[in-house]
Amino acid sequence: xxxxxxxxxxxxxAVVPCISADEAKGLVGRADVVFLDVRxxxxxxxxxxxxxxxxxxxxxxEFRADPNSALRDANFDRAKTIVAYCASGGRSALVLxxxxxxxxxxxxxxxxxxxxxxxxxxxxxx
Numbered sequence: 543x544x545x546x547x548x549x550x551x552x553x554x555x556a557v558v559p560c561i562s563a564d565e566a567k568g569l570v571g572r573a574d575v576v577f578l579d580v581r582x583x584x585x586x587x588x589x590x591x592x593x594x595x596x597x598x599x600x601x602x603x604e605f606r607a608d609p610n611s612a613l614r615d616a617n618f619d620r621a622k623t624i625v626a627y628c629a630s631g632g633r634s635a636l637v638l639x640x641x642x643x644x645x646x647x648x649x650x651x652x653x654x655x656x657x658x659x660x661x662x663x664x665x666x667x668x
Contacts, residue, residue: 585629600628
C-alpha cells in the first residue's frame, strides 16, 4: 500500500500525544526525560535549542535508539519519556511514531520549536 505524507502524519498523530510547551518546560532537566531536536544539523547549529536536548536528525534516529546498533546513543532508554520537536512538528511526529514502534512507549510531540520560544522556554546555544 502506498502512503502519502499526510497519511503518515495522521498515523503518527494517532499514537503520539502532543505536549504543550508549558507542560514541557516542567520536564527540562529531569533524569527520566530526554528532549530530542530532530531539525537538520545545519539549522540547529545556526540556532538555539532546548537545554540539554540531543541533536539527532530524523535520518539516523533509528540507529541511535536501537539498543543493538553500533551507533546507539546511551541517552536512549525505553523507561524514559521522549519529548521531540522540529521546526513545525511534522518530522518530530514521524520520529516519535518510529520510536513508539521500536518500543518507546512514553513519547510526546512538542511540535515546532517556535512553540517553545513563544512561551519563554529556556534556550541554549547549539
